[in-house]
Amino acid sequence: MRLVVTGAAGFLGSHLTDRLLAEGHAVLGVDNLITGRRENLSHLEDEPRFELLERDVSQQLEIEGDVDGIFHFASPASPVDYLRLPIETLKAGALGTHHALGLARARGARLLLASTSEVYGDPLVHPQPESYWGNVNPVGPRAVYDEAKRFAEALTMAYHRSHGVDSRIVRIFNTYGPRMRPDDGRVVSNFIVQALRGEPLTLYGDGSQSRSFCYVSDLVEGIWRLFNADIHDPVNLGNPGEYTIRELSDLVLATAGSASALEVRPLPADDPKVRCPDISLALSVLGWAPRIPLKVGLARTVAYFRELHALGRLEATPG
Secondary structure (H helix, E strand, O other): OEEEEEOOOOHHHHHHHHHHHHOOOEEEEEEOOOOOOHHHHHHHOOOOOEEEEEOOOOOOOOOOOOOOEEEEOOOOOOHHHHHHOHHHHHHHHHHHHHHHHHHHHHHOOEEEEEEEHHHHEOOOOOOEOOOOOOEOOOOOOOHHHHHHHHHHHHHHHHHHHHHOOOEEEEEEOOEEOOOOOOOOOOHHHHHHHHHHHOOOEEEEOOOOOEEEOEEHHHHHHHHHHHHOOOOOOOEEEOOOOEEEHHHHHHHHHHHHOOOOOEEEEOOOOOOOOOOOEOOHHHHHHHOOOOOOOHHHHHHHHHHHHHHHHHOOOOOOOOO
């Protein structure tokens, strides 16, 4: 197949691109590089089945030639990015999704939308099943991402029902691994970078808030299975193993061999107190469950950042 991946130069998009190429397909990556990085795809410079098109999907998405499938991953995805780029985030979720769906309709292509666990907001149901409608503040600072993805889901289902677009929706929970940006502001990369630099780990609140952490290769496996499955409603993909942020800090310090202290700061507005996926649907429909334990995934991720540190590329303080 010839497949289009929007946001291909991002953390998830680049790993997904690798998997699609490994499956034997051709990939056209689309990215405007406002948060994605060319270096995430530098290993594909001599790959004849891959092409990168530098373009903003909120402006247009005109693709020449055949298109068999579209993976719409273009969007700022970490709090640091979408709080810095609020309008761009909303446009990627609204206009970018509209353009991707239009391309899918015109070419008869299957589309998979990358949504997020953020559609559940600060959840009142725990763990979160796909049937839960969420608890989102529509005018809070995080709403630019939450509501962009909620609108993208609604638009995708409307195109499926009204125009017969063959669509899939994945709700992605916290994911980590190599190629995360050192300054992206996510808790795993923050903790690792600070630990390797010998700086205090920034702990927001008392650290009792919980998250689940899925290693990137597990997530990509689930995405590929979902793309090939016959289900149009949203599907959660994430690791149901739940850890408090303080437990995560202890694991990172132990993995990195760091003696860094903790620096406590106030909890950001609308920050979810809990976040954990109910993956019953993914297990029953896709036969999918994550396999990489957090300790193993953290060791691989720390090794990646340790290499960056040796190259002097952890200069920017995250958070």
